[in-house]
Amino acid sequence: MNIILLGPPGAGKGTQARILVEQRDMVQLSTGDMLRAARSSGTPMGNRVAEVMDRGELVTDEIVIGLIRERLESGEATGGYIFDGFPRTLAQADALGALLAEQGQALDAVIEMQVDDDELVARITARSTCANCGEVYNDISRPIPEDGKCTECGGTEFTRRADDNEDSLRTRLMAYYKQTSPLIGYYHAKGDLVTVAGLGEIDEVRARIAEALD
Numbered sequence: 001m002n003i004i005l006l007g008p009p010g011a012g013k014g015t016q017a018r019i020l021v022e023q024r025d026m027v028q029l030s031t032g033d034m035l036r037a038a039r040s041s042g043t044p045m046g047n048r049v050a051e052v053m054d055r056g057e058l059v060t061d062e063i064v065i066g067l068i069r070e071r072l073e074s075g076e077a078t079g080g081y082i083f084d085g086f087p088r089t090l091a092q093a094d095a096l097g098a099l100l101a102e103q104g105q106a107l108d109a110v111i112e113m114q115v116d117d118d119e120l121v122a123r124i125t126a127r128s129t130c131a132n133c134g135e136v137y138n139d140i141s142r143p144i145p146e147d148g149k150c151t152e153c154g155g156t157e158f159t160r161r162a163d164d165n166e167d168s169l170r171t172r173l174m175a176y177y178k179q180t181s182p183l184i185g186y187y188h189a190k191g192d193l194v195t196v197a198g199l200g201e202i203d204e205v206r207a208r209i210a211e212a213l214d
């Protein structure tokens with residue numbers, strides 16, 4: 001099963017993708033994670049995109065489609081792909097359809113996660129991530145444990161994303177509404193779209209997604 005998690009920054013796509021990976025033997029393909037890995041390893045592409053990411057703008061279609069193409073063509077064994085943060089433009093959506101078809105695969109569902117803007121801002125400005133395994137914490141709803149150790153890997157270093165500040169967030173939200181939200185109509189027209197409320201406890205949202213998929 002191949003699915004897309006679609007939603008604005010802070011909707012919980014990464015959190016739910018990690019749950020699906022654990023429970024369904026799927027592989028998470030997050031272009032945001034791939035781009036952050038490229039910038040922290042100092043590759044020429046990583047250096048080129050760093051400023052764009054920090055401003056909260058979208059990286060070019062060519063770069064992100066290239067990243068996804070590389071992974072899909074590597075032919076890794078999986079119970080399916082979860083596309084997290086990709087596609088973000090209509091050109092990316094068309095490219096994904098073509099890439100999957102080349103591999104003899106199809107898209108099974110697009111889950112749109114709906115969360116209102118005030119909640120997105122509150123979530124993102126309180127967010128931190130385990131530097132070792134990427135587990136996501138939130139000062140309000142899921143604080144870092146008192147012993148200072150990540151519940152998943154025991155890591156003790158936590159970072160905040162450079163683009164998780166109010167200025168870039170405003171740009172990221174605008175990019176979502178202008179460039180990514182047209183995908184809602186695109187996938188609705190194809191009959192692939194399922195809309196799920198992204199508000200509430202992580203486990204409540206997990207259950208809504210499971211219901212939509214099963």
Ligand code: AMP
Nearest residue numbers: 031032053056057058059064085086088
């Ligand atoms: P994310 O982790 O998905 O919030 O992505 C962080 C940043 O990486 C975005 O604000 C963009 O600058 C860039 N990015 C991630 N995925 C894409 C994509 N599919 N298309 C263009 N830019 C992307």
